[in-house]
Every structure is written in C-alpha cells, then in structure tokens.
Amino acid sequence: MLEPEDIADEMMWTGDAKVLMDALIEVGFIDVIDNQLFIHDFQDYIGRLVDKRKKDAEKKRMSRKSSKEKVEPVRGTSLGQSADSFGDGARNSTVQYSTLPNTITTTADEMEKIEKAYSQIHGCLGFKPKDWPLVTQFINQGIKSDLIIEVMREKHKKKLEEGGKVNSFSFYTNAIKERAEQDGGQDRLDFINDM
Structure with a gap:
C-alpha cells in the first residue's frame, strides 16, 4: 500500500x-x-478509455473492410490517427505477430485487468506512470495478464514474508520474463529478450 x-x-x-x-x-x-x-470515479474513466479504444478498433476494422467493398472509408479515429495507422496513439505497435494476437481492444482489456490486480495486491491507486511502458511491452509481446498477475501475487507474497516492500511494477519484470520463458518457449523468449 x-x-x-x-x-x-x-x-x-x-x-x-x-x-x-x-x-x-x-x-x-x-x-x-x-x-x-x-x-x-477511476473505473468510470478507465471504462470510457476502454470503450473509446474498442470504437477506434471497430472503425479501423470497418475501414479495412470498406476498402475491399468500395464503401466510403473512415476518415480517422478519435485519437487523431489515420485508419491505417499501426500504433495505438501511445507509440505502441498494434501490428500483430504471426502467432500472438494483439489488438487495441485486447491490449486495453489486459492492461486494465493487470492494473486492477496490482491495485488490489498493493492496496494502492494503481501503477506509477513509469510502470505503464513495462506493462505495455509485456502485453504487446503476447504475455497474458493471468501469467503477469500470478507472478505479481507470488512475488509480492514472498517479499512480504521477507519483511520487504514492493515500490513499483518493475520489481516483477525479471520474474515475468522467466515465467514467460518457461511457459511460452523460445519464440516468446526472442520477443522478451528484445526488451
């Protein structure tokens, strides 16, 4: 806390x-x-952000579909980027890896789930601003929120038993990388080692 x-x-x-x-x-x-x-009202604001990202993703999907069907394309998104942009407005790539699905919708949902768990585990308001890029990298690399949350719970419990305190999400990064390596094999490890 x-x-x-x-x-x-x-x-x-x-x-x-x-x-x-x-x-x-x-x-x-x-x-x-x-x-x-x-x-x-934090959950209200986060909910609006998730809804906005889902709408943007739908606009992009419809734009791609419309170009094939000769329907008028979407001119832009609420983030001010073109429908063919490969970023989510925060300089995070939304281009899919061939074996790891990655969309704005799943990214936002996964991040919200991780932050909610982090808040519950630590009895705090959520991540520090410097932690968001780390979380985003893990999600963009296809590491599931359930794995990240499981590692956070295990490491936090162990740290408390030792009488210590966790000050930021970065405390968990090495353990998350190790667990992803064990669970995901060499392909996932290649993405993680690029961090």
Whole structure:
C-alpha cells in the first residue's frame, strides 16, 4: 500500500505529505473505502478509455473492410490517427505477430485487468506512470495478464514474508520474463529478450 509520502513524491509535492493527502480526500479526488484509497470515479474513466479504444478498433476494422467493398472509408479515429495507422496513439505497435494476437481492444482489456490486480495486491491507486511502458511491452509481446498477475501475487507474497516492500511494477519484470520463458518457449523468449 502506498504511503502518503509515496503519493506526495509522485506528485512532486514538497510540503507535508499528510496535508496533501488530507486535501485530496477533502476535495473528493481520493475516496477512502474500507481503509483503502481510490481515485474518485477511476473505473468510470478507465471504462470510457476502454470503450473509446474498442470504437477506434471497430472503425479501423470497418475501414479495412470498406476498402475491399468500395464503401466510403473512415476518415480517422478519435485519437487523431489515420485508419491505417499501426500504433495505438501511445507509440505502441498494434501490428500483430504471426502467432500472438494483439489488438487495441485486447491490449486495453489486459492492461486494465493487470492494473486492477496490482491495485488490489498493493492496496494502492494503481501503477506509477513509469510502470505503464513495462506493462505495455509485456502485453504487446503476447504475455497474458493471468501469467503477469500470478507472478505479481507470488512475488509480492514472498517479499512480504521477507519483511520487504514492493515500490513499483518493475520489481516483477525479471520474474515475468522467466515465467514467460518457461511457459511460452523460445519464440516468446526472442520477443522478451528484445526488451
């Protein structure tokens, strides 16, 4: 679970961390539910992002289909990119590997599932901004969220038993790579080693 000092550090707050936390709770930005901290309406915002990405993916699919059927093509997406763009707007490739399916929809769904599990495991608000690229790389390489979540739970439990604390998702990366190597064989390992 993140301490007020951790949140203050991430927000680059130089004053008293408790004062910042109290203010965030008072103005309703942070909700306290069962002694856990949550960003107010976070799931509503994430849900809209997932819906937007699903709509964009559908627009792209229809555009590709329409070019074959001589139907008017989609002019763009809500991310401002062309229908033939090979990125998701965050410079992440959405080009599929021949054996590993990868679409904007599954990427968003997988990432949401991983962040929700991370939040539950750590009793926090979610990933730090610096953790998102690591998670995105694993998902884009076809590593399933269930494997990532299983590794997080195992490693976090072991770290707690040792009396330690996990400060970011990067703590799990080597263990995730090792497990993916065991579960996925050499093809998956080639993608992972490029990280």
